[in-house]
Amino acid sequence: MKKLRYYDRPKRRSGLIRLIVWLLIIGVIFSLLVLFGVFKQDTVSESAKSPLPQAEQEALIPRGKELALAGDCFGCHSRSDGEKGAGGVPIATPFGTIYSTNITPDKDFGIGDYTREDFHRALKDGVGKKGNLFPAMPFVFTHITTDRDLDALYAYIMSIPPLQVPNAKNSGVFELPVRPFMNFWTLLNFPDRKVPIDENRSDVWNRGAYLVEGLAHCGACHSPRNFMMGVKFSDALAGGFESGMAIPDIRAERLAKNGYSVADLTQYLSTGIAPEGSSFAGMNTVTHFSTSQMNLSDVKAMATYLLTDSKGKLLTPEQSPIVYNQVVGRMKQGDREKGREYYMAACAGCHGLQGEGTPNVAPSLSHNAIVEMQDPQTFIGVILHGLQTTNYTNGQRMYAMPGFNGELKPEQIADLLTWIRAEWGGIDQGISTKEVDKAL
Amino acid sequence: MNQAMDQERVTQKYPTIERKPLTLTINGEKIGPIEVPITMLMIDFLHEYLDLTGTHFGCGQGVCHACTVMVLHDDGSKSESRTCVFGAHYFSGKNIVTIEGHAKEQEGKLVLTPIQQAFIDNFSFQCGYCAPGFVAGATVFLDQLNRTPVKRAHLEKAIEDALNDHICRCTGYVRYYEAIRDVALATPGCVID
Numbered sequence: 001m002k003k004l005r006y007y008d009r010p011k012r013r014s015g016l017i018r019l020i021v022w023l024l025i026i027g028v029i030f031s032l033l034v035l036f037g038v039f040k041q042d043t044v045s046e047s048a049k050s051p052l053p054q055a056e057q058e059a060l061i062p063r064g065k066e067l068a069l070a071g072d073c074f075g076c077h078s079r080s081d082g083e084k085g086a087g088g089v090p091i092a093t094p095f096g097t098i099y100s101t102n103i104t105p106d107k108d109f110g111i112g113d114y115t116r117e118d119f120h121r122a123l124k125d126g127v128g129k130k131g132n133l134f135p136a137m138p139f140v141f142t143h144i145t146t147d148r149d150l151d152a153l154y155a156y157i158m159s160i161p162p163l164q165v166p167n168a169k170n171s172g173v174f175e176l177p178v179r180p181f182m183n184f185w186t187l188l189n190f191p192d193r194k195v196p197i198d199e200n201r202s203d204v205w206n207r208g209a210y211l212v213e214g215l216a217h218c219g220a221c222h223s224p225r226n227f228m229m230g231v232k233f234s235d236a237l238a239g240g241f242e243s244g245m246a247i248p249d250i251r252a253e254r255l256a257k258n259g260y261s262v263a264d265l266t267q268y269l270s271t272g273i274a275p276e277g278s279s280f281a282g283m284n285t286v287t288h289f290s291t292s293q294m295n296l297s298d299v300k301a302m303a304t305y306l307l308t309d310s311k312g313k314l315l316t317p318e319q320s321p322i323v324y325n326q327v328v329g330r331m332k333q334g335d336r337e338k339g340r341e342y343y344m345a346a347c348a349g350c351h352g353l354q355g356e357g358t359p360n361v362a363p364s365l366s367h368n369a370i371v372e373m374q375d376p377q378t379f380i381g382v383i384l385h386g387l388q389t390t391n392y393t394n395g396q397r398m399y400a401m402p403g404f405n406g407e408l409k410p411e412q413i414a415d416l417l418t419w420i421r422a423e424w425g426g427i428d429q430g431i432s433t434k435e436v437d438k439a440l
Numbered sequence: 441m442n443q444a445m446d447q448e449r450v451t452q453k454y455p456t457i458e459r460k461p462l463t464l465t466i467n468g469e470k471i472g473p474i475e476v477p478i479t480m481l482m483i484d485f486l487h488e489y490l491d492l493t494g495t496h497f498g499c500g501q502g503v504c505h506a507c508t509v510m511v512l513h514d515d516g517s518k519s520e521s522r523t524c525v526f527g528a529h530y531f532s533g534k535n536i537v538t539i540e541g542h543a544k545e546q547e548g549k550l551v552l553t554p555i556q557q558a559f560i561d562n563f564s565f566q567c568g569y570c571a572p573g574f575v576a577g578a579t580v581f582l583d584q585l586n587r588t589p590v591k592r593a594h595l596e597k598a599i600e601d602a603l604n605d606h607i608c609r610c611t612g613y614v615r616y617y618e619a620i621r622d623v624a625l626a627t628p629g630c631v632i633d
Contacts, residue, residue: 345528345529345530349502349524349526
């Protein structure tokens with residue numbers, strides 16, 4: 001029998017092993033390249049690498065202040081009981097909790113040692129002086145901000161009082177040195193986005209597009225996310241999920257269906273209260289700190305952009321009032337009846353017999369965009385856990401809503417929600433006890 | 441003649457007021473079944489059907505808490521509930537105590553609860569409009585203290601948190617809170633060191 005020599009071994013097998021080895025080597029090399037940031041975006045412009053003359057920088061402060069309001073920087077970078085810009089707001093993720101940081105110009109605790117270039121890099125590329133920023137910072141949105149506006153923001157942030165407040169320690173996986181690994185995340189989830197400039201459309205639309213898609217980062221909550229928690233830009237503004245709540249779809253078609261006109265949406269953003277509902281939870285932070293403080297022309301521009309459909313048509317609200325209880329003829333009367341009685345006993349005292357609400361106490365439920373949401377999660381959550389007293393501009397407010405968890409049984413809440421949604425939401429799909437239990 | 445016209449006018453205006461039988465326990469007494477409009481608020485039911493007028497109607501929006509009554513639960517715990525925003529039927533099957541039901545008769549004499557007595561001893565209220573709500577709120581708070589005592593150092597803060605929603609326009613809360621503190625300190629098991 002002929003002795004097998006090494007070169008006589010079956011060619012195929014050796015080829016497979018070789019292929020695997022090569023793939024592994026390529027994989028490791030590629031991973032190392034990613035880890036060392038070879039594929040990282042570097043979009044900081046050459047001109048931003050030298051500091052601005054002092055006088056020019058000072059002149060930009062007022063403009064920077066407006067932009068910081070549009071970006072709601074202090075909504076996340078200040079605690080409600082803390083000082084402006086000192087950070088410390090917990091942002092829970094499935095992998096641990098990240099705390100927002102001190103962005104005051106303190107040299108030791110804040111970002112006082114950031115140069116103009118460092119600042120541009122943080123907002124454009126999501127890279128800070130200590131490495132990659134976590135995507136809780138919406139750099140995928142601020143990325144599109146113009147150099148001039150970044151200079152203005154830098155000028156303003158450097159002008160606010162420095163605070164000697166140390167950053168809180170992150171928990172979970174974020175305690176580990178994971179910043180370099182964010183390169184993998186950015187490679188997959190950080191497209192080089194551009195401002196959606198359209199010369200055929202009005203200046204107002206273009207201004208709105210720049211704000212909504214950029215600094216105002218509406219899509220950070222209102223867009224769905226993939227399993228890596230990256231924003232799905234293909235489904236931008238189609239609604240998301242945040243802190244146990246379904247976040248509404250805010251594309252033009254949906255907003256118009258909810259009854260929003262440019263005037264109503266501008267009112268909603270600039271005061272927090274509109275016929276289509278009042279802001280609460282996270283969105284109240286936005287209307288309270290950001291949109292109510294912005295220039296009205298910018299808010300109107302955002303409303304115009306949001307209400308313009310993909311073909312460039314400014315949508316107007318559907319004819320109102322829509323008589324929903326006629327639309328929902330398909331539901332069995334009996335299924336709805338029980339819920340109506342619970343509504344009269346538990347809700348009508350504040351929200352009115354016709355769902356019209358009580359000014360400065362309880363919002364109306366008829367024509368309320370949250371009631372009209374197909375996903376009932378937010379609505380169920382509010383009924384179970386209640387809401388705190390919420391303040392709006394011009395001294396307006398909505399009084400605390402009590403939570404009904406324990407007060408009403410899950411099946412009663414299911415019946416109640418089914419009736420309210422049918423009556424004022426135009427939704428003939430009932431809510432099950434299971435869905436209520438899920439939110440408990 | 442006039443009466444007949446009035447009746448006709450009412451019938452025209454409210455052709456059918458939808459009613460439903462209601463059963464509940466108030467101040468230890470079983471009420472009903474009694475036909476009550478499904479949209480009637482609890483405070484109107486107490487006033488108009490039962491003549492229990494001690495529960496006061498204040499803001500009518502659930503803010504001032506003058507209309508608060510106490511709810512007794514099956515597990516022995518107590519909670520507060522406003523009657524100006526919840527319908528009578530919301531209390532269906534429940535066991536509630538209005539201001540008329542706190543003091544108990546002993547040997548032919550009405551004896552006030554420690555909270556009621558402390559409010560009087562401390563001159564806690566002037567006009568008395570908010571007093572029924574404060575009695576309910578303070579009684580519920582003491583019940584909670586009995587279950588989960590607080591440290592002495594935290595007592596004032598706990599009182600303020602618990603009674604914060606109750607509005608008083610005469611005495612500025614100080615004497616109410618002092619009265620509640622006195623009762624809490626005098627009741628064994630409410631405050632720990």
